[in-house]
Amino acid sequence: MDPPRRTLGGPPRACGVTAGGGINSVTWLVEQDGHRYVAKHIAPEGLDALACGCQIAAELADAGLRTGRPVRAWFGDLVFAEARLALLERVPGRPLDRRTAEDQQAMATTLAQVHRLGQPEPGPGTRRPAKPLGVER
Template sequence: MDRLVAHRPQQRHGRPVVTGRRGTSPSDLLETFWGMSGAAVTSLGGGMNSETWLVEHEGSTYVAKAVSRAAAADLATGGEVATTLARSGFVTGHPVPTRDGRMILTDPPLALLRHVPGRELDGEADEEQEWIASTLAGVHAASDPAPGPSPAAFATDWLDPRMPGVTAHPWLVAAIEAVRAETDALTVTWATLHTDPAPEAFLHDDRSGVTGLVDWAGARRGPVLYDVASAVMYLGGREHASRFLRTYLASGPLRAEEMRHLDAFSRFREAVQGVYFAGRLASDDRTGGVDRADNEKGLTDARRRLAALGVAT
């Protein structure tokens, strides 16, 4: 199976800066803005677009997450989505407001998130695919699914041939044009999307049987098929994701007729993947513990999968 590195395609910025200067370290910020004096703070390392710490304070556990200033608005929007879904009963790792009621701290950008117990899934077992599908379908069903505007209005900041590095790859420019031509005229269901539902974003608590979904910094409203296509991509394609697809169709808001457009949105998703890695290569972005070869592989893999889905590359 083709395993992928999870990422937020819209965040193409450098590693977040939370320095060790007095007053700006995670411990100092937690004390100043959340009143957590004496909290135990342990680094969890950096992801593709963020840095995180485990926070323990007075018997409770949290996760602090820092992003770049350019990504602060996405972090705040994701926090609002996670909070709304948590009120509906979903486990989302939603943010704890600062003492003055802000969803996140903006200077520097930092969120304090509820810790979600459980183990990261990998989607290899049928049972795990069922948990992933049921959780994602529940989120979509709970967020007012309805026919939306043209998909042309979606991801205009992600899928644009003018994005950095794209014109260096003529095949990618052509792919963007092809997937836009294929999807822009479709009438499909829109709902609140996670946008990056990789298996590791799903945490399953074996004791309670509850599966949480975390990492909401890319959340926005859009075509539900984009989330479904993203999940299928991360699971290794339609054949390997068969249990996920059956479970999602049985419990989600999409009818079988609309699911016929899944391949079109899989091509759309792979084009987004290509733009993301083209941008990382153009800026030599190595955040997330990857090197240039990893970014080159990400772009090559997106091209290969687009070709497998019928796009001339």
């Protein structure tokens, strides 16, 4: 069974907005009908990367990883291209601190899970190199 997908039919009626920071973006916290989101706005040259990142986040969320799943606009796209804006479900919790061993472990565990989810299943079209790359036999 596919996870439920939320689609916003228009602008939030009641919106609590707090300016925040993002990686290569400007972000705001948005609330509507008891749900929390992050609105992410990028520079014009970042539109392709935003669209790609949203597609990957949606696929990883479908595979079971806890992500800021993009919310489809009323017209069906993950990114509102004209505004260079994406609306993402807010992941609860606190920002990770790369200076602590505990948070570094959490980052490494998540990255390993992303790599596992991104690996193709072995099958007829999958082949392994005869020898490891960069190693002489």
